[in-house]
Amino acid sequence: MVFQAKGKLLINPESKKRLLAMGMSVIISALLMGLKFFTYWLTGSTAVLSDALESIINVVASSFALWSVFIALIPPDTNHPYGHGKAEFFSAGFEGALITLAAGAIIWEGIEGILHPNPLPNLDYGLLILLATGVANAILGTMLVRIGVRTRSAAIRADGRHILTDVYTSAGVLVGLVLVRQTGWLWFDGAIACLVALNILFIGVRLVRESFSHLMDESDPELLDEIATIIEKNRKPEWINIHRLRAWRSGDRIHVDFHLILPCELSLADAHREVSEIQCLLQNSVAGMGEALIHVEPCIRPECPACSHDPCLTREEATERQNLWSP
Numbered sequence: 001m002v003f004q005a006k007g008k009l010l011i012n013p014e015s016k017k018r019l020l021a022m023g024m025s026v027i028i029s030a031l032l033m034g035l036k037f038f039t040y041w042l043t044g045s046t047a048v049l050s051d052a053l054e055s056i057i058n059v060v061a062s063s064f065a066l067w068s069v070f071i072a073l074i075p076p077d078t079n080h081p082y083g084h085g086k087a088e089f090f091s092a093g094f095e096g097a098l099i100t101l102a103a104g105a106i107i108w109e110g111i112e113g114i115l116h117p118n119p120l121p122n123l124d125y126g127l128l129i130l131l132a133t134g135v136a137n138a139i140l141g142t143m144l145v146r147i148g149v150r151t152r153s154a155a156i157r158a159d160g161r162h163i164l165t166d167v168y169t170s171a172g173v174l175v176g177l178v179l180v181r182q183t184g185w186l187w188f189d190g191a192i193a194c195l196v197a198l199n200i201l202f203i204g205v206r207l208v209r210e211s212f213s214h215l216m217d218e219s220d221p222e223l224l225d226e227i228a229t230i231i232e233k234n235r236k237p238e239w240i241n242i243h244r245l246r247a248w249r250s251g252d253r254i255h256v257d258f259h260l261i262l263p264c265e266l267s268l269a270d271a272h273r274e275v276s277e278i279q280c281l282l283q284n285s286v287a288g289m290g291e292a293l294i295h296v297e298p299c300i301r302p303e304c305p306a307c308s309h310d311p312c313l314t315r316e317e318a319t320e321r322q323n324l325w326s327p
Contacts, residue, residue: 014151015073021147022066025159028140029058032133039133043126046113047173050106050193051130054169054200057102061095061162065155072155083290085250089214092158096207099162099200106197113190120189123181127174134170137163152288154214154249158207165203172196217248227256230285231278237308238262238274240299253290256282263309264298271296 033055040048068091076083120126144160147153176192179185212218224247231242245258260278262271279292299307304317 025062039126039129042122047193057098065159091155093211096204099204103197103201110190110193117186138167240307257293
């Protein structure tokens with residue numbers, strides 16, 4: 001979250017972690033990309049070239065993700081009253097689309113390698129460099145995924161998972177080149193590149209799907225269950241019922257709205273107090289809670305059996321049992 005004071009943006013420690021993580025991702029990805037193209041220059045391997053091509057996507061996607069993380073930190077304004085958090089979901093979708101395009105390019109090069117295989121010089125040196133870049137990417141990707149989960153950043157999680165796909169690519173390429181070295185089957189270089197590309201394609205499609213679900217405010221059953229459970233555990237007799245519970249994410253912020261049924265005899269001031277109490281409860285219990293918009297409705301006769309508010313001057317039926325709340 002970003003705080004604004006006297007026209008300046010003050011970034012909290014969590015936001016600094018995000019920016020630092022993405023900046024480090026861009027720099028390290030660029031260095032590893034250079035090493036992979038150097039390995040391709042040494043070996044002439046189609047599989048290595050496919051790995052290097054994906055690394056270009058890593059650098060571009062990480063740069064775009066860094067931009068989206070910064071945009072998402074800008075506080076709400078007149079034109080964007082809910083903030084700029086959804087920029088991260090655009091980044092995740094863009095990254096998934098780039099992965100899908102990279103998979104197509106890799107398959108093209110792989111087929112060419114199968115049909116017209118070439119000798120692979122300096123293979124031992126190439127294997128060592130690929131192993132080193134794979135280990136570095138595994139560390140970087142795992143770190144980014146963890147930071148993304150901890151800071152609730154879709155862009156950082158997506159970038160981390162993208163970099164981990166590069167680890168799978170490097171591992172597949174290593175296996176293929178080892179087999180080529182041991183058997184002399186040069187066509188296997190291109191075959192491994194095609195197999196790795198299929199895995200990359202699957203991950204890219206999944207990233208695009210997740211991005212679209214957030215941009216379209218798709219229902220999140222786990223989040224709704226969490227919110228309903230929190231309110232249920234802290235339920236007061238005055239909170240007769242809730243319905244039309246909805247929640248959506250904007251970057252690391254969660255926005256909630258629902259209808260709350262209160263006793264019709266409550267004054268406007270008392271009803272406002274109950275709403276404020278629930279808003280404070282959600283702010284203190286749900287990580288990343290932004291705005292909770294609660295619409296108050298007065299109770300009607302059919303709700304008497306589910307209401308434990310006592311004393312009640314308007315009750316027409318005895319309390320039987322309170323319904324458990326769920327979204």
